[in-house]
Amino acid sequence: MTYNIRNYAVMFLLAFLLVLTTGMTTAYAHAGxxxxxxxxxxxxxxxxxxxxxxxxxxxxxxxxxxxxxxxxxxxxxxxxxxxxxxxxxxxxxxxxxxxxxxxxxxxxxxxxxxxxxxxxxxxxxxxxxxxxxxxxxxxxADSSYLIMYRYLAQGIILVGGGLYLVAWAAQRHGLPSLAQLIGIGRQIGWSLAIIGLIFLWFLYDESLTAVSLTQALWQMDGNLLSQSPFAIMLLVSFALLLLIAIPNMVSAWYVGIWVLVISAQAFGGHAWGIAPVWLSILLRLLHVLTVAVWMGALVYLLLTVKVAQRGQESFKRFFLQTVAVAAVLAVVTGVVMLIMQTDVMNIIQSATAWSYLLYGKIASVCLMLLLAFRQTRRWRTKNSLQPAYLRWEIVFGIIAVLAGLWMSQINYPTATTNNQAVIQTDSN
CATH class of the missing domain: 2.60.40.1220 (Immunoglobulin-like)
Incomplete structure (x- = not known):
């Protein structure tokens, strides 16, 4: 199968659209x-x-x-x-x-x-x-700490989970496993994810003025805990990460648990506010899984750069097919979710902090695309990769994801929230 620059550029253009739609769909979840x-x-x-x-x-x-x-x-x-x-x-x-x-x-x-x-x-x-x-x-509570630990915990889960799944599948093509690539780094990443979830729980609980979820958890108050999908997501993610730590299980065990951990991030709450709910949840689930695989594949490419430069066509075929499928599915689900929930004109016409973060996000992704184009041409013509380019691609990707997460923590520009409606109050 022949891979040319145009096909690869189209794949990353879809990834660019993904970055835009990811921020939009996340932010709209906020109640206004x-x-x-x-x-x-x-x-x-x-x-x-x-x-x-x-x-x-x-x-x-x-x-x-x-x-x-x-x-x-x-x-x-x-x-x-x-x-x-x-x-x-x-x-x-x-x-x-x-x-x-x-x-x-x-x-x-x-x-x-x-x-x-x-x-x-x-x-x-x-x-x-x-x-x-x-x-x-x-x-x-200081929301900056909430953003930081949410970025730490969920970022490690998505990238780490996607990296594990890609490495597991890559072994069938003669590529190294995750244990061979990073060794003890797996345990370090797992520990950081656990710590991030714990801190995120307490920071989130502190930000709630009406109730204490920690007290509800201690008292096993399932009714109260069930009213916060975000809290349920944190508890499920924590429990699943503990299951991952069980040693000497078959590989299918770890693959299945990682899929569940990544999928749990889709149930943080905002998908429940879009009708029809079943379609919203399905789209969000596919979106989160494919984003994780897409990001994990990029990191895996950096870790296996020496293998890629040996001219293994099976490696190129595996990588490009994996990223292309993940990018296309992620973009399609992101666009459909965007259509289901908001009007893009509100974003274009606004001049808020959310909009400025979006501009920074676009700039970061444009730099990623430029580096990706040069890297692809070099890989195709000289059968070599430039590790520095890959590192900067990932850095700009991290900046874009961080901007998207920050956008999800602040008010989202909508026409609805700018208009006043008449309230039918209950006089009884």
């Missing part, structure tokens, strides 16, 4: 405030009686919280919020009946379907606005 009653900044003649807020996603009853502060920054106790009957995307919280005239600040916290805590702020005034309003004292 559609409207509230009272509206932000509204001046009311009398006590409204309750706070109502409607979000772009359905909410879990035990993972929502409302905090009320007066103009001096003093917190006022409110009853635990409840969800609107027949509309789980709206929460209601009754207000004390003896609120004085002045300006009040409200912080509404919910958990997005991908497990990311979302805090929305608004103010309203009764009678008149206060001359001075002291900002409320917020209690929230």
């Amino acid at each position: 405030l559609m409207s509230s009653s009272p509206q932000d900044g509204e001046v009311l003649k009398a006590n409204p009686g309750q706070i109502s807020a409607r979000f772009t996603e359905t909410l879990e009853p035990d993972l929502v919280n409302v905090r009320l502060f007066d103009w001096n920054g003093k917190e006022i106790k409110v009853e635990r919020p409840t969800l609107q009957p027949g509309d789980a995307s709206q929460l209601n919280a009754k207000l004390p009946s003896d609120l004085a005239l002045g300006t009040y600040s409200v912080i509404v916290t919910v958990v997005s379907e991908d497990g990311h805590p979302i805090a929305e702020k608004l103010t309203f005034s009764i009678g008149q606005k206060s001359a001075v309003v002291v900002p409320p004292n917020e209690q929230k």
